[in-house]
Amino acid sequence: GEQVEQLPSILRVQEGSSASINCTYENSASNYFPWYKQEPGENPKLIIDIRSNMERKQTQGLIVLLDKKAKRFSLHITDTQPGDSAMYFCAASGSGSFNKLTFGAGTRLAVCP
């Protein structure tokens, strides 16, 4: 199976600064890496993802990087706002929709005004 390690578990940043979350995976066959944001009392929501044919993807203040050789991927939130405070989960899966997602343990991000 797959194992995904996510660090840090807690991250506090000042409003306007950037925040970075890092994940590593074990299965070199994994080729899909989504990131989810979960606010208190809500379900996880997909915010950005990257597939193994890419090294970088950017959308609306979010950047994801993928290093297949190191089996590492990361989420970078630029210009953080209080609304970015939430739990963030990385995940990894193999090809096809039937392959289950293995999630990291989550990062609790707190953006302080």
Added chain:
Amino acid sequence: ETAVFQTPNYHVTQVGNEVSFNCKQTLGHDTMYWYKQDSKKLLKIMFSYNNKQLIVNETVPRRFSPQSSDKAHLNLRIKSVEPEDSAVYLCASSKYEQYFGPGTRLTVL
């Protein structure tokens, strides 16, 4: 509205009772999943179901069983709940990206 729907939102029950949770998706996806999210927010896959093919996470106790009538519905039954079953149960569906339902919070007294 197209989404993943779950009922009930909350359920409180006693040890040893049987419970059932419902999940329906209107996204036209082929695959559905059940996840368990514990008090530490850890998300663990329990089942995935595609075209009547069920894949079970081997760590899931046998008292848990998924039930599907068609590809838009995947329910979860728990026979004889135990205190460690208290958690949020999240249903999800996918074609490529996975989308989650709002969850059912189970409390076992």
